[in-house]
Amino acid sequence: MSLWVDKYRPKNLGSLSYHGTITQNLQALARSGDFPHLLIYGPSGAGKKTRIYATLNEIFGSQVEKLKIDVKTFVTSSNRKLEFNVLSSAYHLEITPSDMGNNDRVVIQDLLKDIASIEQVDFNNQSSSKTKHRFKVVIINEADSLSRDAQAALRRTMEKYSSNIRLILVCNSISNIIPPIKSRTLLIRIPSPSTEEISSILSHVARKESVKFSSTNEAEINKFLGTLADNSNRNLRKALLSFETVAMQNETIALNNSSLSIINLDWEVLIRNLSVTIRQNRNVATLAKVRVTMYELLSHCIPARTILKTLLFNLLELFTQQTLIEELVDLGSVFDERLSLGQKSIFHLEGFVAKAMVAIDNALS
């Protein structure tokens, strides 16, 4: 019933299938029963959350998987009511600062103070184990989206309440995290799994689920799973979900034409079409057409940076001239910076497209 991505998610550190050394470190950490504040980073779909929960599971037992949602309300100084969700188990809380908008500093300070002021009582471990967990774990998702303000506040909180709270910050990249926080946390990088690792996981799932392929030839199956893994940009979550989708759509998966059976994401298709349009027609009218799609993507909450990055990579695949590729990458980084500095992303997205068109024109003529 549950999705493959959940069904085959390792529940404890022992069953993790890749990044052996990281697993060993985490096991050592779990055995000690205590740990410093953690900053876990890496691209999405690499298995950050899986590893965090596996570690917590090791420390606190399966109780950490019994989650409930709370909605906390918070009144800001300007009297606006703000609410955000807190996911919690008996031993930990999980929050996402993007829920809090611009008031993340006050919210996070208040919340952590609240939690820290209550000493955690560890009933389950009272007699059996020598290690008592007198702290509560707070997982902060998307920590890189915390404002500078909030990060600065966090730094004080981390020291002040370190006896009662352990923070686990999760983010994709630490470039937005201020140095004081980096210095107060143990940094653990979870890299993306390699395509080989992904395809071996896929083939494991395929065996367990007895997925039918049009041929029983092991090499052909592996080739197909390899394409699938390639296509996922080394994002395991995406690979598993797209594999399950393919398996659901077809009784038996045809191996002879793998490009047909792979199902691409809708927004990725939109962006790929954009890049093709840009290659074919470069004029003012096309710019206006591109704008329609840009707004379409933005309206579906696709982050502007994701759009820019995907479009750039798609364009790079279409051209071979070395100088053009260099120029496109240069443009991509210029407009990526502008996206972070500016207010309305449409200006910069269209700016990139327009400049890229000129660059392509110059290179082809």
Place this chain on the structure above:
Amino acid sequence: MPKESKTRNSKNILKRKLSQPESIPPRRKIQKVSSPSSKGPKVERSSRKPSSLESVSDPNELQWIDKYAPTCSSDLCINPQKLKQVKEVLYDMVTGKSSKKLLVLTGPAGSSKSTSIKVLANEIIDGMALGRRDEYGLSGETDLLSSGFEGSDTANNRWIEYIDTGSVLGTNQSDQFDEFLTDVKYRVGPNLSVILIEELPNIFHYDTLVKFRNKIRQWIYSEAVMPPLVICLTEVEYISDEGTRDYSYNIENNLTIDTLLGKDIVNSAPVQSIKFNSIANRFVRKTIGQIIKQERTIFNQIPVKEVSTFLDEVVKIGDIRSIIFNLQMWATNYQRDQTWYTRENQINLFHAIGKVIHSSSDFEGLSKDERNYNSIEQVLLNYTNNQLLNLAILENYSIYNDGEYSISTASEIVDGLSTNDLLTGEANREYGIRSTRIQLQGIPASHTTRRARIKFPRHFKMIRQFNKTNIAIRSYQKYIEHSSFQDLNLIDGYYLPLIYNRRLKTRYSYNRLGGKFTEIFADEEAATTDEPETGNSFYDVDQFQIDITDKIAELEKGGESDEEGELSEEIENSDEDDSFGDDDDLDEGFSSDPELDVLISQGRV
């Protein structure tokens, strides 16, 4: 009828109330002074009580705007066809011939909206009930005054206007409007009056707006015989000084009939709405001509040529009130060779776009540089919503010369706009539009006719869709799957429906999480974010939505019993659980009422 143009906020309401007395006496004077018009039937108002103010003021000291206020419909400065239309509708409402209960007049300031209604109300009702007015006219005016009535100063006026005094008298504003409408309900029969609402309660306060709409709803769906109700609404675009990120088009920054009343009221059968435009030059000229004739002592001292040049300039404003003000100031203070400031008061967005993209036609004869400079200067002076303007230029630069110019020019324009977005302060106002103008000046316009129309930026449509998607995914994230938002949006949102629809036998199918991808096009008119579009609403029936609703119900039931069992571990959360329940109601509400949901989300996001 004198009336300052309004900015509707509570501060001004206060000011208005205080300045109100001065707006009353001048009108009474009119009849005694030289007749402003020689033709048309004139109703002599003999029953006026003399007031102390009246004896003090000399007709020559009156502002022309009061001196020449129209007293009969033929004097109105308005397109006769529009007048006829309003008159017909109002006549049918007054006589009870039509089932319309509410007439809404919308249009720019100074387009004779309320003046028409006042004049027409007197004419129609007096025409109906000639001879009865002295008997009943005075009834109940003294006690009504205290709860916000104007129009009772002259017993003969067949209209009652709502005056918002809440902030002055300390009564609750929204209640005051309630009371007003309840009281005036009985203005029927011999007492018949047209109820005019020009001033509004503080509709920027959400609860007050809801109350206002409810009261209007009650009124238009009432079975009883009601006096005709007229709302005169000056549609205004406000400049938002708030953060730009969540800036969207709603009642906060764009007061229109739709944001005020909501589409359901506007489109309902008992409501008629008539849109006024700026008054066309020839009607303005007619009215102004009358005034010049009357004031010949003043105008005789001014060379005819000067007058006509001045008029050419001033009629462009299109706001009759403002034109008369300007005319009076110019004429009474006339000096040779002195140029009086008569620039357009405020240009609207579409004019501003035109001036930036095509440059202003006012400076046809000048050199290129001067023309560019003046066009931009004109925009900077007269248009202030530069956030919107820059979005609009991005939307419209491609229509110049039908898009037939080099891509490198276009890229420079977009690059300029993109750089502009990084700037702050004064530079942020100017950089984008200046660079656009400079880039476009180099292109020889081969098409003399402008084929493509100027479009309104679709940013706000995008924001609206963005909010919808955001809410849908957030609630899914909250109740069903606690993955990161972007994982859900980028990956799960697409694959899950494909998987579930195959595997699970649910009553409805799963749709793309957060709604389908829809292309977003620009419109030629400003769109409001108040109402969701009909048709593509993904609240229709979606299994995800049902799953969420089920989960909420389950949580509510399960939450209580669960808590008892684990009370010891949940102490610190127990008080949060109360608010939790409340919020669920809210969320359940939105699945059944998308309109409410959008409003909530705007308040919250």
